Amino acid sequence: MAEKKFIIGNEALGRAAxxxxxxxxxxYPITPTSEIxxxxxxxxxxxxxxxxxLVFLQAEDEIGAGFMLVGGVLAGTRSFTATAGxxxxxxxxxxxxxxxxxxxxxxxxxxRGGPSTSTVIxxxxxxxxxxxxxxxxxxxxxxxxxxxxxLYDYGIKVFNIAWKYRFPTFLLGDGxxxxxxxxVEIYAPEERGIKMEPTEAYLLEKNRTRPLAEVMPxxxxxxRIAEDGVQYDCFRNCLNLEEETLAVNMEIKAAFDAAAKxxxxxxxxGAPEAxxxxxxxGIVSEAAKAAIDALGGKSARLFRxxxxxxxxxxxLRRAAKGAERIIVAESADNMLARFVKDAxxxxxxxxxxxxxxxxxxxxPSEIAALVGK
Amino acid sequence: xxxxxMDQAVKSAFPKCVRVDSKPxxxxxxxxxxxxxxxxxxxxxxxGLQSKVAFGVDIGCSLLAWDFFNLDTIETxxxxxxxxxxxxxxxxxxxxxxxxxxxxxxxxxxxxxxxxAAIRNENILVIVVNNAVYAMTGGQEAxxxxxxxxxxxxxxxxxxxxxxxxxxIRNVNPTAFVARSITxxxxxxxxxxxxxxxxxxxxxxxxxxxxxxxxxxxxxxxxKPQETFxxxxxxxxKAYPVKKY
Ligand SMILES: Cc1ncc(C[n+]2csc(CCOP(=O)(O)OP(=O)(O)O)c2C)c(N)n1
Ligand code: SF4
Numbered sequence: 001m002a003e004k005k006f007i008i009g010n011e012a013l014g015r016a017a018x019x020x021x022x023x024x025x026x027x028y029p030i031t032p033t034s035e036i037x038x039x040x041x042x043x044x045x046x047x048x049x050x051x052x053x054l055v056f057l058q059a060e061d062e063i064g065a066g067f068m069l070v071g072g073v074l075a076g077t078r079s080f081t082a083t084a085g086x087x088x089x090x091x092x093x094x095x096x097x098x099x100x101x102x103x104x105x106x107x108x109x110x111x112r113g114g115p116s117t118s119t120v121i122x123x124x125x126x127x128x129x130x131x132x133x134x135x136x137x138x139x140x141x142x143x144x145x146x147x148x149x150x151l152y153d154y155g156i157k158v159f160n161i162a163w164k165y166r167f168p169t170f171l172l173g174d175g176x177x178x179x180x181x182x183x184v185e186i187y188a189p190e191e192r193g194i195k196m197e198p199t200e201a202y203l204l205e206k207n208r209t210r211p212l213a214e215v216m217p218x219x220x221x222x223x224r225i226a227e228d229g230v231q232y233d234c235f236r237n238c239l240n241l242e243e244e245t246l247a248v249n250m251e252i253k254a255a256f257d258a259a260a261k262x263x264x265x266x267x268x269x270g271a272p273e274a275x276x277x278x279x280x281x282g283i284v285s286e287a288a289k290a291a292i293d294a295l296g297g298k299s300a301r302l303f304r305x306x307x308x309x310x311x312x313x314x315x316l317r318r319a320a321k322g323a324e325r326i327i328v329a330e331s332a333d334n335m336l337a338r339f340v341k342d343a344x345x346x347x348x349x350x351x352x353x354x355x356x357x358x359x360x361x362x363x364p365s366e367i368a369a370l371v372g373k
Numbered sequence: 374x375x376x377x378x379m380d381q382a383v384k385s386a387f388p389k390c391v392r393v394d395s396k397p398x399x400x401x402x403x404x405x406x407x408x409x410x411x412x413x414x415x416x417x418x419x420x421g422l423q424s425k426v427a428f429g430v431d432i433g434c435s436l437l438a439w440d441f442f443n444l445d446t447i448e449t450x451x452x453x454x455x456x457x458x459x460x461x462x463x464x465x466x467x468x469x470x471x472x473x474x475x476x477x478x479x480x481x482x483x484x485x486x487x488x489x490a491a492i493r494n495e496n497i498l499v500i501v502v503n504n505a506v507y508a509m510t511g512g513q514e515a516x517x518x519x520x521x522x523x524x525x526x527x528x529x530x531x532x533x534x535x536x537x538x539x540x541x542i543r544n545v546n547p548t549a550f551v552a553r554s555i556t557x558x559x560x561x562x563x564x565x566x567x568x569x570x571x572x573x574x575x576x577x578x579x580x581x582x583x584x585x586x587x588x589x590x591x592x593x594x595x596x597k598p599q600e601t602f603x604x605x606x607x608x609x610x611k612a613y614p615v616k617k618y
Contacts, residue, residue: 024464055463060489064456067449071460074427074447079464097450203427203445203461204468224392226443230424232392234446236439238432 002187009151009177010082012184013108014039016155017080019188021196022106024055024079026068028087031120032175033110036082055079062087066094066105073103076201078159080106084175085114088126088133095168096134097237102216102252103202104162108155108171110178113359122175123359124282127335130172131309137249139256141169141263142309144281148182156189163197165259166215172308174331176283176361206230217248260310268319270301276371277323279303279316279340279352283361284329290364291371300371308336313343320344327370329355329362388414390423395440403598405586405605406434408556409502410441413471416567417444420574426469427461429454431483433475434509434588435502452483459486459495469573470497476583477507480516480536487538487581491546494578498569501538501581504588505609512591519612524591539618542581550580551618556587557606558615565617585609 007015014036017025025040027033037058043049044056055072059065065081072079083091088109098105111126113119132138141161145154154171162169189196200210212221212233222234239245267285270292278300280288285304292300303319305312320326326348328337333356340352355362355370387393391414400406417426428444430436432451439448449457454472462470479487479501487499506524507513514524518531539551550572554562562584569580587605594601 024460026460026463057460057463059456060485063453064459064486064489067453067456068460068463070449071457071462072464074457075461075464075468077464079460093450093453097453201465203447204425204465206424222395222440224394224443226392226423227389228423230443232443232445234392234440234442234444234448236436236448237450238436238439238448 002185002191004183004185006181006183008035008179008181009148009173010035010110010179011039012148012151013082013155013171014043015186016152017159018043019186020078020156020159022078022080022159023053024072024077025081026057026059026065026072026079027081027083028059028062028065030084030087032112032178033082033084033108036108062090063093066091069105070094070098070103073098073105074202076199076205078106078163078199080108082108082110084110085112085126086117088129092129092133095140096136098168099134099136099139099252100237100248101220101235102166102255103168104166105168106158106162106170108173111172111174119359120175122331122361124174124284124331125335125358126172127308127332130170137253138309139167139252140309141165141167141307143171143306144308145171145173145177146282146286146304148177148180148184151177152184152186156194160194160197161263163199165255165263167256167259172282174283202235203233217251219244219247256310263307264310264312264315265306266312266315267304267306268302269304271298272301274299274301275324276300277303277320277326278367278371279326279328279336280330281305281308281336284331287362287364288329288367291367294364294368295371305339308339311339311343316340316343317347320348325350325353327353327355329367329370331357331360331362333358387411389418390414390442390444392440392443398441399437400434401590401595403587403589403595403601404434405504405556405588406438406502408559409500409562409584409586410438412559412562413500413566414442415563416570419567420570422469422570425467426471427458429458429470429472431474431478432509433478433507435473435475435478436509438473452478452481452486454478455483455486455490455499458497459490462495462497466496469570472497472499474499474501475508476501476503476505476517477515480538488541488545491542491549491579491581494546494549496573496576496578498573498580498582500566501583502586503583503613504586506588506591508588508591519608535612537613538583539581543618546579549578552581553583553585553613553615553618555585555605555610555615557602583613585613585615
């Protein structure tokens with residue numbers, strides 16, 4: 001039965017993974033995410049956790065954790081990690097492999113200050129890394145939740161999206177949300193009519209329901225039925241020729257583009273006729289909503305991408321039509337704004353106004369002041 | 374000598390679990406990798422593990438083994454095969470996890486994974502093929518390169534020290550299966566790999582086998598087999614004793 005709990009964001013995430021039927025956590029401690037690992041470690045050694053065969057493994061570093069996560073996915077287990085900042089950087093090695101082979105790894109990333117070690121507190125500066133962190137084209141799915149409740153809701157959803165579409169899927173929160181306490185409604189997915197997407201092993205799966213070619217680029221797969229009548233599957237991550245590599249990239253792109261239409265999510269807030277359009281994501285979009293309310297709800301409206309990747313390009317273009325001013329506010333320098341300008345290039349006549357505050361929170365009063373300018 | 378292994382060796386030149394249509398293999402002529410793989414294939418056959426093994430290969434010449442066997446196989450990323458197989462085994466304890474890596478993958482870029490997997494006594498088998506160089510990338514210095522060896526990144530001769538991994542593993546894990554073998558003693562190698570796999574099947578934890586192996590291409594002995602095997606058996610095996618630890 002659904003119940004309201006007064007908890008911190010990290011616990012909401014731990015509970016979300018549990019509710020989603022995740023079985024394995026591989027990670028390395030880093031503030032501001034460590035309570036996710038603490039939650040799972042405790043859960044794994046509880047009676048219920050043992051019954052469910054939960055896996056908790058503290059790796060030697062985030063490179064190890066990332067590849068263990070790949071291993072968990074290869075075993076067909078809903079597996080996840082949690083990280084931030086420098087740990088997020090190290091995990092790109094494994095995320096890149098997951099992108100290449102379309103492995104549905106899931107990570108809760110709670111952004112901290114950057115660059116480098118910086119502060120353990122807050123920023124929105126891991127957007128580029130989450131979206132484009134590999135040596136590929138950013139075929140990843142990135143959600144930006146804005147509230148504690150959304151940590152829980154999207155904390156469940158990322159597993160379904162990852163396993164349905166078979167792309168690395170990230171929940172990109174921030175340190176404020178991770179450490180904030182508040183009321184969260186905890187529910188089982190089925191209570192809300194959410195059906196969990198089935199998982200399937202890549203290795204040692206002898207009764208496949210989804211053909212591998214549907215979930216992986218075909219040049220990476222070699223399947224044979226051996227003398228013993230059993231099919232054996234071999235996967236490769238190293239290609240020989242440019243043509244093969246092109247084929248792999250085009251297959252990934254085609255799958256990503258087809259999925260993007262279903263996946264893309266956004267939110268609008270405020271009166272549709274309001275002249276000023278604020279574009280913000282994550283916790284800053286909550287500040288923007290408060291500013292819009294404080295201004296009486298008529299002078300400004302919000303466009304909030306919930307998926308930063310795929311980005312709601314068409315939807316933003318539609319929202320931008322008729323706006324006299326467009327303000328992008330983010331706790332980073334030109335990360336969200338770059339996506340916005342890219343989407344609106346050729347569609348608007350005035351430049352977007354930039355409010356960039358790397359590594360620091362943005363208050364409703366600051367946004368209200370921008371609108372009033 | 375295990376009789377079963379002897380029987381099989383006499384009956385067949387190839388292990389049953391070898392994928393015939395990916396042969397001839399694409400390692401260089403005279404390379405040690407196929408020798409190690411063949412011994413591993415026989416060990417797997419002997420234990421009846423073909424449908425239970427998850428075989429992970431690294432980036433390095435081991436990547437060429439991605440379709441060597443009729444075994445479920447994943448070619449991973451340079452140095453990262455061990456954590457991948459650790460994650461797999463934790464999530465699927467019924468599978469038999471094998472990580473097959475080079476000495477660069479195992480002792481340089483992936484060293485912390487090897488040591489920490491040993492410290493945690495992960496129930497996997499790690500095979501490190503020690504050919505004393507980075508072979509795939511054209512013969513650079515590895516942590517196993519012996520003093521004075523002239524390699525691409527040490528043209529005046531490699532420096533003084535090299536890694537003796539089994540000793541380190543034994544030091545951090547008193548109960549692990551730890552051994553060093555060599556391609557030229559095929560029966561011994563098969564037996565070693567079989568025992569190492571049995572260690573995993575018995576749930577005893579970390580098993581580690583380093584195999585001394587020849588790289589005629591980068592040793593520049595492609596047309597001089599005698600020199601290849603002299604270096605392997607006399608020089609390498611002297612610095613790296615072949616034994617169970
Ligand atoms: C992260 C990363 N760094 C470097 C490389 C380039 N690289 C490919 S194989 C290799 C070394 C292989 O040597 P070893 O592991 O000893 O295996 P061998 O080829 O000798 O069997 C290197 C450095 C890479 N693929 N990935
Ligand atoms: S380069 Fe050396 S290790 Fe690699 S295939 Fe050739 S002989 Fe074998």
